[in-house]
Amino acid sequence: xxxxxxxxxxxxxxxxxxxxxxxxxxxxxxxxxxxxxxxxxxxxxxxxxxxxxxxxxxxxxxxxxxxxxxxxxxxxxxxxxxxxxxxxxxxxxxxxxxxxxxxxxxxxxxxxxxxxxxxxxxxxxxxxxxxxxxxxxxxxxxxxxxxxxxxxxxxxxxxxxxxxxxxxxxxxxxxxxxxxxxxxxxxxxxxxxxxxxxxxxxxxxxxxxxxxxxxxxxxxxxxxxxxxxxxxxxxxxxxxxxxxxxxxxxxxxxxxxxxxxxxxxxxxxxxxxxxxxxxxxxx
Ligand code: GUN
Numbered sequence: 001x002x003x004x005x006x007x008x009x010x011x012x013x014x015x016x017x018x019x020x021x022x023x024x025x026x027x028x029x030x031x032x033x034x035x036x037x038x039x040x041x042x043x044x045x046x047x048x049x050x051x052x053x054x055x056x057x058x059x060x061x062x063x064x065x066x067x068x069x070x071x072x073x074x075x076x077x078x079x080x081x082x083x084x085x086x087x088x089x090x091x092x093x094x095x096x097x098x099x100x101x102x103x104x105x106x107x108x109x110x111x112x113x114x115x116x117x118x119x120x121x122x123x124x125x126x127x128x129x130x131x132x133x134x135x136x137x138x139x140x141x142x143x144x145x146x147x148x149x150x151x152x153x154x155x156x157x158x159x160x161x162x163x164x165x166x167x168x169x170x171x172x173x174x175x176x177x178x179x180x181x182x183x184x185x186x187x188x189x190x191x192x193x194x195x196x197x198x199x200x201x202x203x204x205x206x207x208x209x210x211x212x213x214x215x216x217x218x219x220x221x222x223x224x225x226x227x228x229x230x231x232x233x234x235x236x237x238x239x240x241x242x243x244x245x246x247x248x249x250x251x252x253x254x255x256x257x258x259x260x261x262x263x264x265x266x267x268x269x270x271x272x273x274x275x276x277x278x279x280x281x282x283x
Pocket of ligand 1: 095096097098099120140141169
């Protein structure tokens with residue numbers, strides 16, 4: 001068997017075409033969707049992600065701005081910046097790029113963002129709404145993964161979904177969204193015993209480990225759907241996922257590649273959330 005590839009790049013392009021039309025329509029109603037991204041310090045990976053978010057916003061006609069602050073900024077100053085953005089009616093979405101410097105309490109910062117502008121879906125209020133199945137901003141990477149599964153009409157209901165990884169940004173929320181779709185969900189992590197036995201019972205396997213090529217066909221049930229969330233840069237500069245793509249493709253029915261997999265979908269769902277914010281759909 002050779003797995004069918006779920007191409008996140010192509011799906012993103014289709015979704016962005018639809019969003020571009022929607023933004024044009026909103027502009028006719030005098031609504032100009034606007035995203036403000038706050039970047040603290042000079043982390044090259046963060047800068048590159050933030051630039052990608054700005055570029056993608058422009059592609060669909062969303063206006064965006066990057067507020068750059070030095071890594072010496074105090075927590076109080078950062079809170080003041082967010083407070084200004086919260087009260088600015090022209091700003092629909094606020095995203096504070098993570099990680100933040102150690103002297104800043106990340107929970108304080110996330111909780112200071114107006115939940116109606118929390119397009120990352122990281123605010124505990126929005127996480128609570130997600131857990132109780134209410135409509136809100138869904139975290140972008142997990143939302144992108146569900147969108148990829150649905151784009152291929154892959155049945156989630158009744159399936160055994162195994163998530164490897166338990167971060168607040170990916171692992172925990174993607175498990176919750178799969179549960180909301182009526183999957184039976186198992187979380188695995190660095191302290192899990194018998195990982196291979198568990199993953200071999202997965203109909204849908206989500207891999208968010210953060211180490212290159214650690215999951216190969218020995219971990220995969222024949223016919224499974226494999227979603228690779230890893231973005232690892234190798235010494236030669238190339239990108240690779242957490243899954244050994246060639247090996248896993250022999251065993252899976254569907255697989256996502258890296259690059260051109262989950263990564264582009266994350267940014268696309270951020271644009272979706274920004275449009276949702278501009279429409280005033282999240283209360
Ligand atoms: N750092 C890595 N991923 C993300 C993300 O999705 N949102 C924010 N704000 N920071 C990140």
